[in-house]
Amino acid sequence: MPAFLTHAEYWLAALLLFWGVYGVLASNHLLRKLMAMNIMQVGVIVFFIALAAKSGATAPVVVDVNQSIQASGYVNPLPHALMLTAIVVSVSTTGVALALLIRIQRRYGTLQETTLLERLKQ
Amino acid sequence: MTPHLAVLVVVIPLASSLVIPLVGIFSRRAGQTLALLAHVVTLVLALATLVRVLAEGSWSYHLGGWMPPWGIEYVVDPLSAGMAVLISGMALLTMVYAAGCLDKRNSRHPGLSEALFLLLTAGLLGIVMTGDMFNLYVFLEISSIAAYALLTSEEGPSLVATFRYLLVGTIAASLYLLGTGYLYALTGTLNMADLGVRLSETGDSMAVVAGVSLVVIGLAVKAAVFPLHGWLPDTYTYAPVAVVGFIGAVMTKVSAYALFRILFFVLDTQAVSGAAVTWLGWLAVVAIVAGSWMALAQTDVRRMLAYSSVGQMGFIVIGFSLGNVPAMVGGLFHLLNHAVMKGCLFLVAGGVRWRTGATTIKAYAGMGRRLPLTMAAFFVAALSMIGLPPTAGFFSKWYLLVGAVEAQAWVVLAAIIISSALSAIYFFRVIEKAFFQTSDEINPASERTELPGVMLGPVVILAMVVLLLGLLNEPIVTHFVMHALPPNV
Numbered sequence: 120m121p122a123f124l125t126h127a128e129y130w131l132a133a134l135l136l137f138w139g140v141y142g143v144l145a146s147n148h149l150l151r152k153l154m155a156m157n158i159m160q161v162g163v164i165v166f167f168i169a170l171a172a173k174s175g176a177t178a179p180v181v182v183d184v185n186q187s188i189q190a191s192g193y194v195n196p197l198p199h200a201l202m203l204t205a206i207v208v209s210v211s212t213t214g215v216a217l218a219l220l221i222r223i224q225r226r227y228g229t230l231q232e233t234t235l236l237e238r239l240k241q
Numbered sequence: 242m243t244p245h246l247a248v249l250v251v252v253i254p255l256a257s258s259l260v261i262p263l264v265g266i267f268s269r270r271a272g273q274t275l276a277l278l279a280h281v282v283t284l285v286l287a288l289a290t291l292v293r294v295l296a297e298g299s300w301s302y303h304l305g306g307w308m309p310p311w312g313i314e315y316v317v318d319p320l321s322a323g324m325a326v327l328i329s330g331m332a333l334l335t336m337v338y339a340a341g342c343l344d345k346r347n348s349r350h351p352g353l354s355e356a357l358f359l360l361l362t363a364g365l366l367g368i369v370m371t372g373d374m375f376n377l378y379v380f381l382e383i384s385s386i387a388a389y390a391l392l393t394s395e396e397g398p399s400l401v402a403t404f405r406y407l408l409v410g411t412i413a414a415s416l417y418l419l420g421t422g423y424l425y426a427l428t429g430t431l432n433m434a435d436l437g438v439r440l441s442e443t444g445d446s447m448a449v450v451a452g453v454s455l456v457v458i459g460l461a462v463k464a465a466v467f468p469l470h471g472w473l474p475d476t477y478t479y480a481p482v483a484v485v486g487f488i489g490a491v492m493t494k495v496s497a498y499a500l501f502r503i504l505f506f507v508l509d510t511q512a513v514s515g516a517a518v519t520w521l522g523w524l525a526v527v528a529i530v531a532g533s534w535m536a537l538a539q540t541d542v543r544r545m546l547a548y549s550s551v552g553q554m555g556f557i558v559i560g561f562s563l564g565n566v567p568a569m570v571g572g573l574f575h576l577l578n579h580a581v582m583k584g585c586l587f588l589v590a591g592g593v594r595w596r597t598g599a600t601t602i603k604a605y606a607g608m609g610r611r612l613p614l615t616m617a618a619f620f621v622a623a624l625s626m627i628g629l630p631p632t633a634g635f636f637s638k639w640y641l642l643v644g645a646v647e648a649q650a651w652v653v654l655a656a657i658i659i660s661s662a663l664s665a666i667y668f669f670r671v672i673e674k675a676f677f678q679t680s681d682e683i684n685p686a687s688e689r690t691e692l693p694g695v696m697l698g699p700v701v702i703l704a705m706v707v708l709l710l711g712l713l714n715e716p717i718v719t720h721f722v723m724h725a726l727p728p729n730v
Contacts, residue, residue: 136419143408156408163419170426198425201375205418208382212411215389219404226396239398 128169135162149223149230153216160209164202171198246290247302247315250325251367254283254332258359265352272352273340279359280333283366287325294322295724301372309372310432316372320573320725324369324498327577331491331584332362334699338588339483341696342595354394361387361487365495374421374431377499378414381463385410388492391484392476399479406472413462413469420455423448433507441510450513456503457517464496466521466558467528470551477547482591485543489550490584494576497557505561505727522562522653528555529656533663540601542590545667546583549626552660553579559653560641568644570722575637578625578710582634585622585703589615592692592700602671609676611690614697616675618704623668625707628661633710640718 135158142155171194179193224230227238257279265272294300299318303309336358364384371377389410392403425431427448428439440449462469477489500521508514532552539545557579560572592615593608594600609616625632638657645653691697710717 140412143412149404152408156411159412160415163415163422166419167422170422198422204375204379208379208386208414211386212382212407215386216404216407219389219393219400219407222393222396223400223404226400235401239401 132162132166147232167198167202171195247317250286254359254363258356261352261356269351276355284329287329291322310430310435314372315370321369328365335487338699357387357391372433392480395481402475402479406476409472413459416455417459420452423452437507453513460500465493474547478544486588489587490580525555525558526656529660533660537667563644563648567640571640578633578637582622582625588700589619605674606678618700621704627665631711633707636714
């Protein structure tokens with residue numbers, strides 16, 4: 120198999136990352152910018168989860184303690200645990216950002232950046 | 242008890258930030274008292290940590306009894322303990338100051354701003370205490386989220402400025418996380434000390450370069466290292482009066498600390514971090530001159546202070562970048578000094594706006610007569626920013642200059658001198674307006690309207706600390722800063 124297919128998950132992570140950053144820079148609507156930021160964060164999450172994957176391995180739950188444990192038989196649980204935390208962080212940031220957007224909409228009546236900048240100047 | 246100091250410094254503000262909104266529902270006064278108590282306790286614990294670490298040496302604390310590198314480790318050394326004292330001290334002073342001007346606001350949610358403030362403090366203290374790469378990310382985001390909420394506690398342009406800061410800050414933190422992922426994939430560890438050892442065994446590869454670059458770029462955005470400072474001026478300019486005194490003084494410094502910690506204590510064996518340090522040094526030279534130049538162009542005092550911060554961050558980074566002992570001492574000492582003097586200046590600018598509504602340099606005319614003590618504090622802190630003896634700023638710049646001469650870095654020498662001259666110009670413009678220009682035709686009622694005691698107290702204390710840091714510079718450097726340097730400098 121060609122190399123870019125065996126590492127498709129990393130390509131996905133990279134695509135999401137760049138897509139997200141491009142979206143934050145290019146879109147004119149603040150809500151779209153926020154969504155693009157979330158896409159970028161998902162890119163990082165995919166990257167970490169891809170690190171943990173192993174072919175032919177199972178969930179890291181040891182059923183029989185007396186049996187000898189081979190690390191190669193289990194996927195790495197640590198990146199998953201880290202990403203749970205990262206998702207919580209991402210949800211909190213998004214929540215704060217949405218609250219800000221509501222207040223911006225109420226005060227300035229728009230979330231279009233160009234219109235907003237005009238109204239800020241007045 | 243004593244080994245637990247490392248974690249208590251973080252846990253006390255974190256736990257009280259959860260309790261205070263609940264207490265605030267029943268009694269606003271009790272919530273405020275509890276918040277004040279939490280800040281005092283945190284400062285006392287931080288001071289105790291510093292005393293112990295200077296007397297007995299560094300120690301590490303294992304959370305939940307899990308041994309590193311598997312568990313999360315907190316590392317207390319003179320550098321992190323010193324940062325903890327700085328953060329908790331500034332937090333206490335700003336909290337007292339805020340009680341003077343935030344009283345009528347947020348009446349619908351009593352205790353909320355106090356709780357957010359404690360959360361921000363807990364996040365920053367966590368960043369300086371932790372010895373774990375991922376834990377640092379979590380604390381970075383805890384402090385940032387609390388900061389976003391605090392920065393928008395007033396309606397107005399701060400909403401838009403903070404939303405932009407949120408986007409930029411979150412992307413920066415994600416880049417840091419991605420870089421941490423690269424380093425984890427290479428070494429299988431998140432513990433900083435372990436990471437350093439393992440990376441020195443694996444040596445340089447493209448993956449190390451990518452990981453380190455991402456971590457450095459992420460933290461450099463948070464530290465507002467030129468040219469990644471774009472979020473800073475608007476955010477600081479429109480921020481609420483009391484909030485910017487703390488955020489403007491301490492938050493970028495903590496990210497600079499994290500950068501310093503990772504580049505010099507963790508990744509110091511890597512060729513790529515050497516390259517990163519050199520790059521940051523050149524950027525810092527540009528920052529020193531450009532920041533001061535842009536500050537000169539401003540008409541709003543708060544915006545002038547914000548651009549001046551961009552330049553001053555350059556002084557801190559250049560000290561690290563030159564890499565010899567006097568320059569590093571200068572960089573670290575300037576980190577401490579700048580936090581104190583910029584905190585003082587922002588609190589003065591906020592107080593003047595709160596009392597008189599004045600924000601532009603023009604409107605500062607006659608301020609020296611209306612708020613004599615406040616403007617005297619401004620005068621002292623401004624002298625320190627310019628770098629005149631016997632204030633603190635003179636001595637940190639002096640160490641930097643000695644370091645630049647020792648490294649024969651004449652460009653750096655020139656940049657420091659040019660920047661000092663520029664800051665002399667822009668601060669004397671304000672001082673001249675405030676003290677030597679009467680505002681008779683502008684404001685006939687130029688009677689004394691000094692700030693109330695709770696706001697004036699912190700301002701005056703900070704101005705006195707600026708003088709004390711200058712007068713006591715020698716014992717501070719020999720007994721504290723010298724111990725905080727990286728091991729192999």
